[in-house]
Amino acid sequence: MYNINKDLANIFKKMAAIYEFLDDRFRAMAYQRAAHIIEDLPDDVRNYILTGKLYSIKGIGPSIASKIEEYVNTGKIQKYEELKKKVPEDFIELVDLPGFGPKTLKRIHDELGISTKEELIKALKDGRIEQLPGFGPKKVENMLKGLQMYELSKRRILLWEALEISRYLVDKLKKNLKEIKDIEVVGSVRRRKETIGDLDILVIAEDKDRTKIMDYFTSLPEISQILVKGPKKSSVVMKFEGKERQVDLRIFRKDEWGAALQYFTGSKQHNVHLREIAKEKGLKINEYGVYKADTEEKIAGETEESVYNAVGMDWIPPELREDRGEIEAALQHKLPELVELKDIKGDMHVHSTWSDGVNEIKDIAEFVKKRYGYEYIVITDHSKSQRVARGLDEERILKEIEEVKILNKMMGWDFIKIGTEVDILLDGSLDFPDEILSKLDWVVASVHSHFNRDNTDRIIKAMENPYVNVIGHPTGRLIGLREAYPVDMDAVIKKAKETGTALEINAQPRRLDINDIWIRKAVEEGVKLVISTDSHNLGNFAFMEIGVAQARRGWATKKDILNTKSWKEIQKFVEDKRKRLGGVLQKR
Ligand SMILES: [Zn+2]
Ligand SMILES: [Zn+2]
Structure with missing residues (x-):
């Protein structure tokens, strides 16, 4: 199940920061504490509500407990929506970055009249913030670096978060669509890279079931935008824990499955290298199968093993597919037996x-x-x-x-x-x-x-x-x-x-x-x-x-x-x- 505790903890941290910004130390501390407690709860808050234990969690007062209930029931906290209007919008986004924090942002706001990210970056660069008492060049340099890393990280999420979202989506699709014969999250998630950009999901289904699957997928409640909706591929933007992610779903036939898995798992460099070797052997690989280059006869594609075997190599674990020598090792049947x-x-x-x-x-x-x-x-x-x-x-x-x-x-x-x-x-x-x-x-x-x-x-x-x-x-x-x-x-x-x-x-x-x-x-x-x-x-x-x-x-x-x-x-x-x-x- 996708983790609602983290959403709540994030909101409470933001509320704490806003209260701090508004000089309400007492509430700031109460929300900060609640955020930590929820983050560390061993179980989903929804289960605490079901078993009537929400109001007896140590350190969570009745006012905060009622907000948890409100969020579970409505997906929103009214108080948070009101509070957000009392501080500059960009500051809510920036307040968790190292080197920023509510006190720093408040001073910059009060003393320089700055209330957007753009103005803030300008003031960091033109020396106005550096001249404020207690700031100086070192702190400004760190703030700029923090901002830069933040912009980068906004585009990618951590592997663990990506796995949680992947599992949530896979479970939901599998449970609600009996037409799906198999399903796999591919791309960098399957290769277990430490950070992930977009999510790519592949499913096996019969042609007649495509419309039903795509209708269901493009109506999921987390979707904030539909980019493409087609019978074989749909792309949507989904919102998880406040972050937007592009999620693509592609439908393949059973006899194409292995080739599709191989193709969409990547990495790009791995696939380029693999295709070069295929070409040398008079073969052609695409996302539907392996073919003889001259006769177009399909010789493999239903399983990933068949694809690699057709080119004369052992199946390669997805974690190794970065073109760092794994292809040579697979050709010589010398891949390591990886820890499990x-x-x-x-x-x-x-x-x-x-x-x-x-x-x-x-x-x-x-x-x-x-x-x-x-x-x-x-x-x-x-x-x-x-x-x-x-x-x-x-x-x-x-x-x-x-x-x-x-x-x-x-x-x-x-x-x-x-x-x-x-x-x-x-x-x-x-x-x-x-x-x-x-x-x-x-x-x-x-x-x-x-x-x-x-x-x-x-x-x-x-x-x-x-x-x-x-x-x-x-x-x-x-x-x-x-x-x-x-x-x-x-x-x-x-x-x-x-x-x-x-x-x-x-x-x-x-x-x-x-x-x-x-x-x-x-x-x-x-x-x-x-x-x-x-x-x-x-x-x-x-x-x-x-x-x-x-x-x-x-x-x-x-x-x-x-x-x-x-x-x-x-x-x-x-x-x-x-x-x-x-x-x-x-x-x-
Ligand atoms: Zn430790
Ligand atoms: Zn340590």
Whole structure:
């Protein structure tokens, strides 16, 4: 089901910003809090309404609860519509960007009389904003950069969002149209690229059913504009979570299905290369099939395998179709056997209420064991430098270790492992002494500060510590919000290999860090990787799926990924590094 909680959280964040703009601190805080609570709810708000529990959600007052009901029933919140009229329209759009925020925008509005995005960009460029007290060239530069990234991200959405929308549409079409024999979302969604432009859906149906399918598709309630409506192809613009997306639906016959899937999955470069090879073999490929060039005789097309096989290659997993050597490998029958979601045995980067997570360790453990059937999870709360995230000091982490021992005893086996996400400090030292780190099962070390400097030296130094097992989100990028900090990843990969440290593939939709290119490089160098969700609430564990997809895009096999292994093997990885770099082994 498509996630209405996120829509509501976004609206409440905007309302909070407007109240802040209007100097109503109290309401601003109440809405801000409500937004966070709704974002972290384990279940759809509609289910809370159905079970009569909406009004008992902690932290949500009756006035906000009634607005949730109003939104579920009418698709609108009257109060929000009224509030929007009290602030410049463009500001509502800009208020979530880093470096902007209601206070900044209010000052620019009050002191320079600016109320549109166009005027704002002009004032950023001509120096008027720079001259305001407390601004200066650095801040202005960051604001301009933020705006630029925002404009880019408006055109593309995150893979996770695209998958949610895709699944919602596929379910709806399948459920309501028995005429659809098969359905698949193709394009960059199927290749699991980290960001997605338009959505392309293909279906199989008989010719006589085309009109009915297109009539239904072009009357979906999310549609804001119909671009083309035809019997074989329709294009519409749909609105999800405030963002407009173009969605195309194409209908094919059963005997064309494989060729159509292959053609519309792309990438463009992959298809160009494939067609060149087909041509050399006297064949012709289009979206309906594979044909002999001279006689036009159709020789394949019903399945994707048949299309690739006809050209003399193995079927290529969609995640690899970027023309980065996969075609050559498929011709030589040497494609890697990519890691799969079912290979994952545990999640090794998880936050609980001990720092900035929403759930207690016990609830996390029970949920994960039941839902995912993992063999272990590692709780890795923040260390003390992360004050906003309620990072742990030495005394509290020792208490957390004790709590985990008790919980494991209650559960009857050592399901929960205790670790930390320790901050890498400015000089590359760590936020916990070795004395503490040596007591832990697993140590994630991450950079959370000083994003403007070259951070290679800090990360290298952290890897030299015998107790650091993996570098968390190694490049620090946030897709669409913040670029990676300067870091020499070749040097990091080399050091990881030398010290026996793993690198993380952080599965948070905005991170997917490291990216496919670096994953492939790490795999080639024999560096181990860990796919982690960095979960802060129970819903986040589902991100493992896109972490695995990112690993597949980087040609990673099961053996490259540490958390496909048993805990015994992971312990050996930890102990090997400690032995090699002179650390003490854990007493258990
Ligand atoms: Zn982190
Ligand atoms: Zn984390």
